[in-house]
Amino acid sequence: MLGQIAAVTLMNLRSLPQRLGASSVVVIGMASVVAVVVAVLSVSTGFLETVSRSGSPERAIVLSSGANFTGDSNLTRENVATILGAPGIRRGADGKPLASADYYNAVPLTKKGDGLTGWVTVQGAGPEIFALTPEIRLVTGRPFKPGLHELIVGSLLQSQYPGLEIGDKVPLPSGDWTVVGVFESNGDSHESALLGDAETLMSAYRSNMFNDVTVRLDSAAAFDRFKAALTTNPTLQVDVMRENRYAAKQAKPLDDFLTMVACWVGGIMAIGAVFGALNTMYAAVGARSREIATLRAIGFGAGSVVVSVLAEALLLALLGAGAGAGLAWLFFNGEVTVSDGTVYALAVTPALLALGVGCGLAMGLIGGLFPAIRAARLPVAAALRAT
Amino acid sequence: MRYFPLVWAGVWRKPARTVFTLLSIVVAFVLFGILQGVDASVAQTLATSRLDRLFVDPRFGDTLPIADLRQIETVPGVTLVAGRSGLFGYWRNPKNRVFVIMSDERFFAARPELNITGDQLATLRRTPDGIVVGDAIAGRYGWKPGDRIPVTTTETNRDGGAIWTFDVVAIIRDVGNPGQTGYVIGNYDYFDRGRTENQGTVTRFLVRIRDPAQAARISSRIDQLFANSDAPTRTQPEKVSAQSDLNSTFNIGAFTRSVVGAAFFSLLFVTANTMAQSVRERTPELAVLKSIGYSDDGLLALVLSESVLICLAGAMLGLGLARAIMPLAEPQFGPGFAQMPPLVVVDGLGAAVIVALASGLLPAWRARRLVIVDALAGK
Numbered sequence: 001m002l003g004q005i006a007a008v009t010l011m012n013l014r015s016l017p018q019r020l021g022a023s024s025v026v027v028i029g030m031a032s033v034v035a036v037v038v039a040v041l042s043v044s045t046g047f048l049e050t051v052s053r054s055g056s057p058e059r060a061i062v063l064s065s066g067a068n069f070t071g072d073s074n075l076t077r078e079n080v081a082t083i084l085g086a087p088g089i090r091r092g093a094d095g096k097p098l099a100s101a102d103y104y105n106a107v108p109l110t111k112k113g114d115g116l117t118g119w120v121t122v123q124g125a126g127p128e129i130f131a132l133t134p135e136i137r138l139v140t141g142r143p144f145k146p147g148l149h150e151l152i153v154g155s156l157l158q159s160q161y162p163g164l165e166i167g168d169k170v171p172l173p174s175g176d177w178t179v180v181g182v183f184e185s186n187g188d189s190h191e192s193a194l195l196g197d198a199e200t201l202m203s204a205y206r207s208n209m210f211n212d213v214t215v216r217l218d219s220a221a222a223f224d225r226f227k228a229a230l231t232t233n234p235t236l237q238v239d240v241m242r243e244n245r246y247a248a249k250q251a252k253p254l255d256d257f258l259t260m261v262a263c264w265v266g267g268i269m270a271i272g273a274v275f276g277a278l279n280t281m282y283a284a285v286g287a288r289s290r291e292i293a294t295l296r297a298i299g300f301g302a303g304s305v306v307v308s309v310l311a312e313a314l315l316l317a318l319l320g321a322g323a324g325a326g327l328a329w330l331f332f333n334g335e336v337t338v339s340d341g342t343v344y345a346l347a348v349t350p351a352l353l354a355l356g357v358g359c360g361l362a363m364g365l366i367g368g369l370f371p372a373i374r375a376a377r378l379p380v381a382a383a384l385r386a387t
Numbered sequence: 388m389r390y391f392p393l394v395w396a397g398v399w400r401k402p403a404r405t406v407f408t409l410l411s412i413v414v415a416f417v418l419f420g421i422l423q424g425v426d427a428s429v430a431q432t433l434a435t436s437r438l439d440r441l442f443v444d445p446r447f448g449d450t451l452p453i454a455d456l457r458q459i460e461t462v463p464g465v466t467l468v469a470g471r472s473g474l475f476g477y478w479r480n481p482k483n484r485v486f487v488i489m490s491d492e493r494f495f496a497a498r499p500e501l502n503i504t505g506d507q508l509a510t511l512r513r514t515p516d517g518i519v520v521g522d523a524i525a526g527r528y529g530w531k532p533g534d535r536i537p538v539t540t541t542e543t544n545r546d547g548g549a550i551w552t553f554d555v556v557a558i559i560r561d562v563g564n565p566g567q568t569g570y571v572i573g574n575y576d577y578f579d580r581g582r583t584e585n586q587g588t589v590t591r592f593l594v595r596i597r598d599p600a601q602a603a604r605i606s607s608r609i610d611q612l613f614a615n616s617d618a619p620t621r622t623q624p625e626k627v628s629a630q631s632d633l634n635s636t637f638n639i640g641a642f643t644r645s646v647v648g649a650a651f652f653s654l655l656f657v658t659a660n661t662m663a664q665s666v667r668e669r670t671p672e673l674a675v676l677k678s679i680g681y682s683d684d685g686l687l688a689l690v691l692s693e694s695v696l697i698c699l700a701g702a703m704l705g706l707g708l709a710r711a712i713m714p715l716a717e718p719q720f721g722p723g724f725a726q727m728p729p730l731v732v733v734d735g736l737g738a739a740v741i742v743a744l745a746s747g748l749l750p751a752w753r754a755r756r757l758v759i760v761d762a763l764a765g766k
Contacts, residue, residue, distance in 0.1 A: 025653075025660045032649040039645075105447065108621055117623065117631040173447045173619065205447065265418065265646055272414030272650065276657045279407035283664060340635060 004300055008308040012288075013315065019287065022280045023316055029273035030320025030363055031327070034356040037266035038328035041355070042346040043337070044258035048251045050344035054188035055247030057220045059132070062213040062230065065237040069250060070104050070211040075238070082236055083213045088226030090216045092131050098216035100126035100133075103198045105205055107172065109161045111338065119341050120157060121193040122172070124201030132216050136190060141166045141181030146197040149174070149204070152181035154191035156343040159336065170194065174204035189247070192343040214243065254339060270363055277367025281313050285375040292375050293383035302376035309375050313368025314361060321360020325353045394692045400665060408661040409701045412742075415654040416705025416735055417712065422643040423731045424713060429639055431728070435500055436625040438599035441606055443592035444628075446621040450588035453579075455613065455620070459592060462608050464601050469493035470589035472575060474551060476540030483528060485538050487518060487553070487571045489578040497593040501570065507557035515577040518553040521561030524569030530555050544581045551581070594622070651742065659746035662694050666750040673754050674762030687755040694747030695740060702739035706732055 016023060062083050067073035080101040089097040103124035108117045127146065130136060144150035151170060158164045169176035177196065185191045202208065217223055227240040292305055333348040398405055443459065445451050459468045471490040477483050492512065495503050503519060511517045520530055530536060534555045543549055553573060561569055579586055596605050606622035613620045633639060673686055710727050
């Protein structure tokens with residue numbers, strides 16, 4: 001049985017070059033679907049990677065209750081003091097809690113590529129920020145000094161906006177602030193921001209409310225203790241989240257949107273590609289009907305005929321899907337873009353490539369199955385007589 | 388028309404193949420219809436956004452003092468300034484989002500594309516809690532003139548509640564405003580008197596200028612006026628603002644063009660393959676036609692007509708289907724995205740003909756060049 005299958009399949013595949021034109025329909029159809037799906041998902045994958053990289057399970061973020069993101073949240077100085085006194089926060093060598101009460105705002109800047117306006121996050125952080133987030137490393141220049149109008153700039157942000165070199169001025173409400181340093185942060189979303197001192201920034205914006213408090217936990221397990229202490233404190237109305245969960249939540253809307261786009265557009269294109277494949281495979285079966293009938297007449301089973309047709313469809317689909325995924329990787333992987341104020345690189349990951357190839361094989365299976373069944377059911381005598 | 392039965396017979400020679408080809412074309416045009424519809428809505432936003440209209444927005448924070456209006460009016464080249472604030476909320480159900488623009492008659496002067504009549508404007512001015520509603524949102528929520536509309540907001544009013552009730556005084560024809568919830572416009576004075584926070588402020592000034600070429604100069608002039616004030620401004624032409632907004636998440640135009648390009652590229656192969664197969668199979672028949680007197684060009688036209696017929700039929704079915712599917716996207720994108728301007732239909736049918744000709748030309752050429760004797764002999 002296996003021998004039969006192998007023999008028929010090989011014979012079939014050897015005759016493929018004769019049907020090159022028709023077969024290219026399957027390959028190109030699959031390639032375009034897979035390329036589009038992988039390209040769209042590379043956007044959300046890249047965004048998700050960048051945003052979720054900025055979250056650590058060993059850090060927790062505290063927002064005023066009901067706030068969905070830092071911009072929605074308001075914490076008073078008393079709130080901040082209460083939060084910093086909670087148990088479960090790791091302390092530095094000097095005994096101070098490793099935590100930062102942050103203030104966020106946004107400034108409109110003009111992008112390099114298209115000259116359009118983008119809103120850039122300005123983060124005001126506490127003095128412990130570098131101990132709290134060790135991934136933030138200064139690559140050139142020096143850190144900002146509290147009390148002075150100074151900022152450091154994320155290197156990803158710097159690559160997308162002009163006028164953010166060391167010594168350049170950024171206009172903020174209280175006048176120009178000077179860029180004094182450039183930092184890297186493993187390419188996470190911090191790198192899309194300007195970073196300065198919280199108190200100085202708040203006085204510039206005439207605000208006396210912080211937006212969030214980020215703390216480093218004693219250990220990942222200390223989260224529950226920390227959270228319980230804050231949520232049961234009657235003087236506070238706050239939500240406490242692990243930082244990685246908060247980051248994932250921020251990425252969700254864009255991720256959901258792009259996944260929906262990929263499903264709809266990819267789904268519609270896939271239907272078209274399957275019709276193309278059906279057409280080709282029916283034609284292939286039609287062209288080979290005498291050959292198939294002959295095989296059946298000399299004793300080959302229906303099963304081996306089905307497998308041979310399916311193998312052809314799957315092989316063509318695999319070629320197409322591979323080409324599509326490869327093209328998407330070639331053109332989109334690593335491409336740097338900006339969405340909703342976050343600078344990130346599109347990512348065509350191995351998982352995404354596998355997904356693309358999987359989609360291609362599924363389409364090939366559907367496109368090959370019905371023609372394969374038709375081939376197996378060919379009335380042998382009639383097919384032999386046909387000219 | 389005389390030859391139509393012949394074309395028809397050719398098309399249906401192998402029904403299964405024709406149906407699959409037709410379906411491939413339908414699918415490609417469903418995609419084309421939806422994506423071009425979205426693209427056209429975006430293009431329309433940009434087209435209706437004018438170069439002679441500037442937006443003055445707060446550079447930092449959310450509000451600007453309404454008193455800035457007088458100062459902006461003094462800038463040479465400015466013909467009109469309208470201040471507007473906004474009230475976000477929902478009607479009955481959080482899904483029914485409503486954004487009420489709070490302004491005065493100057494807003495309509497700044498946006499002449501909002502076709503409001505003098506009578507309607509007079510009624511709005513007479514009715515402090517009146518609103519004028521765009522027909523898209525009025526149709527969706529079933530609002531009629533005379534209706535009282537309670538809008539639940541986060542803005543506390545004098546009564547201590549956050550529900551603002553408005554009186555629909557007129558329905559106006561909405562201009563394309565995709566992605567937005569549709570125009571609802573009320574009286575600024577009434578709103579400002581009624582609210583308890585941010586009184587005397589607006590969220591944006593709309594500025595009309597005499598000469599679009601002066602836009603950059605006037606923009607920076609306005610920003611200079613307030614550079615050292617408590618509320619510095621950021622002024623830009625409406626078009627630049629609209630482009631920035633549209634591209635803030637991702638570049639819709641580039642995306643739709645690439646997808647439609649990919650879909651049509653593969654479609655070209657599907658139809659070309661179908662036509663090539665069909666002509667190859669019918670070689671003897673075509674030879675017979677030639678021998679009974681059909682001209683070479685006649686056969687060329689015959690084969691091309693077949694591919695045009697299939698492609699046009701597929702395109703029409705596909706565009707129709709896209710039109711039917713598009714309203715499903717409304718909850719995701721908001722009203723205005725689900726539209727198909729006639730131009731998209733024209734473009735689609737044009738694209739169908741191009742695909743048909745491009746894919747049919749080679750097989751048709753082969754049919755034209757058939758040598759009768761060889762073809763009949765099966766060579």
